[in-house]
Amino acid sequence: MKIFTAQQIREADAYTISQTPISSLDLMEKAAIACTAWICRHYSEDTPVYIFCGMGNNGGDGLAITRLLRNRGYDAHAYVLHHSSKTSADHTANRQALQQQYPSAIHDIPENGLLPRPDAHALIIDAILGTGLSRPAEGWTAAIIDQLNELKAAHHIVAIDIPSGLQADASSLHTPVIKADQTLSFEFYKLAFLLPENAGYVGEICILPIDLSPDYIAQTPSRFNITDTVQIKNIYRPRKPFSHKGTFGHALLIAGSEGKIGAAVLSAKACLRAGVGLLSCHIPKCGYEIMQISAPGAMCFIDDQKDHSSSFHNHIPNAAAAAKYKTIGIGPGLGTAAGTCWAFEKLLDHYQQPMVIDADALNILGGSPALLDKVPAGSILTPHPKEFERLFGKTANDMERLQVLSDHAVKRHLHILLKGRYTAMAFPDGSIWFNTTGNPGMATGGSGDVLTGILTSLLAQGYPPEEAMLMGVWLHGRSGDHAAAECSEEAMIAEDIVEFLGKSFLQLRKDHSC
Numbered sequence: 001m002k003i004f005t006a007q008q009i010r011e012a013d014a015y016t017i018s019q020t021p022i023s024s025l026d027l028m029e030k031a032a033i034a035c036t037a038w039i040c041r042h043y044s045e046d047t048p049v050y051i052f053c054g055m056g057n058n059g060g061d062g063l064a065i066t067r068l069l070r071n072r073g074y075d076a077h078a079y080v081l082h083h084s085s086k087t088s089a090d091h092t093a094n095r096q097a098l099q100q101q102y103p104s105a106i107h108d109i110p111e112n113g114l115l116p117r118p119d120a121h122a123l124i125i126d127a128i129l130g131t132g133l134s135r136p137a138e139g140w141t142a143a144i145i146d147q148l149n150e151l152k153a154a155h156h157i158v159a160i161d162i163p164s165g166l167q168a169d170a171s172s173l174h175t176p177v178i179k180a181d182q183t184l185s186f187e188f189y190k191l192a193f194l195l196p197e198n199a200g201y202v203g204e205i206c207i208l209p210i211d212l213s214p215d216y217i218a219q220t221p222s223r224f225n226i227t228d229t230v231q232i233k234n235i236y237r238p239r240k241p242f243s244h245k246g247t248f249g250h251a252l253l254i255a256g257s258e259g260k261i262g263a264a265v266l267s268a269k270a271c272l273r274a275g276v277g278l279l280s281c282h283i284p285k286c287g288y289e290i291m292q293i294s295a296p297g298a299m300c301f302i303d304d305q306k307d308h309s310s311s312f313h314n315h316i317p318n319a320a321a322a323a324k325y326k327t328i329g330i331g332p333g334l335g336t337a338a339g340t341c342w343a344f345e346k347l348l349d350h351y352q353q354p355m356v357i358d359a360d361a362l363n364i365l366g367g368s369p370a371l372l373d374k375v376p377a378g379s380i381l382t383p384h385p386k387e388f389e390r391l392f393g394k395t396a397n398d399m400e401r402l403q404v405l406s407d408h409a410v411k412r413h414l415h416i417l418l419k420g421r422y423t424a425m426a427f428p429d430g431s432i433w434f435n436t437t438g439n440p441g442m443a444t445g446g447s448g449d450v451l452t453g454i455l456t457s458l459l460a461q462g463y464p465p466e467e468a469m470l471m472g473v474w475l476h477g478r479s480g481d482h483a484a485a486e487c488s489e490e491a492m493i494a495e496d497i498v499e500f501l502g503k504s505f506l507q508l509r510k511d512h513s514c
């Protein structure tokens with residue numbers, strides 16, 4: 001699914017109006033009908049509804065919603081805030097329609113006027129500012145936002161299209177923004193919804209289709225996108241009947257150190273469960289029995305060292321030897337001992353195929369820019385926010401961090417995924433894809449190690465890195481969702497994500513039964 005900028009959404013609007021029989025007022029009516037239906041599904045008829053409307057089309061939506069809620073028997077009132085002397089045509093048309101049917105439902109609040117005090121249990125609808133926001137809210141507008149936010153403890157706030165004050169495509173850090181419990185947005189996710197710094201403003205998100213031109217959507221490129229199940233189903237390659245373990249690649253996993261062998265085990269189990277043909281794990285001596293017992297499907301190389309690994313580079317003594325392993329996954333629980341850093345550098349001297357780099361391997365790269373330059377093109381890097389900061393430095397806000405993420409992916413020809421609620425996956429072509437599967441139950445030690453195993457497995461099976469990244473992150477989140485559904489977000493642990501990988505794969509299969 002594409003994420004369009006506010007400018008592109010305006011163009012989609014204009015295109016739809018000019019190329020189809022749908023008028024701009026029809027679009028507003030469709031948007032209002034969809035919002036009203038959602039509100040009626042979630043709040044009973046006896047809920048008083050206070051709809052705060054701005055002077056533009058977002059306010060127009062609010063006026064139309066007021067009329068439609070009244071038609072359904074709700075005690076809905078529109079409070080029109082005169083923050084601007086200009087009014088949009090569709091705002092005016094909807095004001096007239098409301099005035100005609102329900103004149104007592106309109107309340108004008110002049111600039112610097114006072115807001116009404118909502119009844120107990122009233123629902124507050126924020127239709128003040130939408131994607132037409134041209135600058136951060138200040139003065140009276142900022143004061144209104146602050147006052148409505150103070151009501152949040154006692155009232156639900158539903159934002160129409162985007163919480164007022166939130167910029168769709170730029171950071172809104174340190175500016176006044178409505179803190180909505182729910183955002184009902186039209187046709188597209190806005191980029192701002194996916195950034196952790198806006199989590200307190202957006203609340204739950206529901207995207208409502210309003211029939212914008214499918215032609216415009218198809219032909220307009222977007223830098224930011226969201227992965228969906230259909231796309232992952234198209235990436236997924238079912239196994240052919242005559243395939244054998246050689247078909248699905250041999251992966252080398254370099255992970256674990258004393259006290260963190262569990263990370264290596266989780267990665268190995270995930271790698272096997274995600275379908276790799278053969279897996280060899282390089283681990284320090286202290287992990288040998290643990291690994292053999294926990295993951296009998298994996299072969300083991302034991303390092304000379306007891307508590308960390310420092311000789312794994314010997315598997316790739318020259319460029320020709322690299323062919324033995326379709327890919328390498330390195331990092332979970334690896335530690336950053338001097339010998340490990342040294343061996344990692346030696347490994348990168350000869351291994352030039354795309355690999356998966358995670359956790360301590362990223363921390364090692366963070367301490368050595370020269371080493372980062374040696375990472376094979378096409379590799380997948382999997383930092384969480386702290387590892388990202390160690391790798392690429394601090395950023396002022398989440399928008400800037402996305403830019404830095406993308407810049408490094410382009411400059412170094414890497415696939416870099418920044419983990420989080422909506423993991424952001426940056427591609428060498430400058431595009432960024434967001435994943436929406438997954439849940440807070442995955443905020444538990446070892447979840448990331450599982451992801452590394454999955455990605456390593458998919459690369460070994462011959463999925464190109466871009467497909468491995470999209471599919472691996474989707475599978476990881478979907479398996480976490482299955483685990484949460486089965487045993488709760490609280491009780492699920494990283495191993496459960498591995499256990500439910502099978503159910504996620506089954507979801508990707510097309511039914512070919514005769």
Ligand SMILES: NC(=O)C1=CN([C@@H]2O[C@H](COP(=O)(O)OP(=O)(O)OC[C@H]3O[C@@H](n4cnc5c(N)ncnc54)[C@H](OP(=O)(O)O)[C@@H]3O)[C@@H](O)[C@H]2O)[C@@H](O)CC1
Nearest residue numbers: 028056057058084129130131132133134135136137161186
């Ligand atoms: N395709 C779709 O998705 C559809 C979208 N639709 C809806 O249209 C919405 C976009 O409407 P829009 O373009 O009229 O802009 P909107 O957000 O109402 O704000 C503009 C007004 O705010 C003002 N203003 C701006 N910044 C300000 C500030 N900081 N502080 C104070 N004032 C500020 C600005 O006046 P200014 O002072 O800048 O001259 C102007 O008066 C969209 O979010 C969705 O709800 C649906 O109706 C149908 C299909």
Ligand SMILES: Nc1ncnc2c1ncn2[C@@H]1O[C@H](COP(=O)(O)OP(=O)(O)O)[C@@H](O)[C@H]1O
Nearest residue numbers: 419420421438439440442443445446447448449
């Ligand atoms: N709230 C959340 N919603 C969705 N996914 C989450 C959430 N919290 C964590 N995750 C996922 O869980 C994984 C955690 O990885 P990481 O922080 O590296 O864990 P660890 O280092 O313990 O293995 C990431 O893939 C992340 O996207």
Ligand SMILES: [K+]
Nearest residue numbers: 126129162164
């Ligand atoms: K709004």
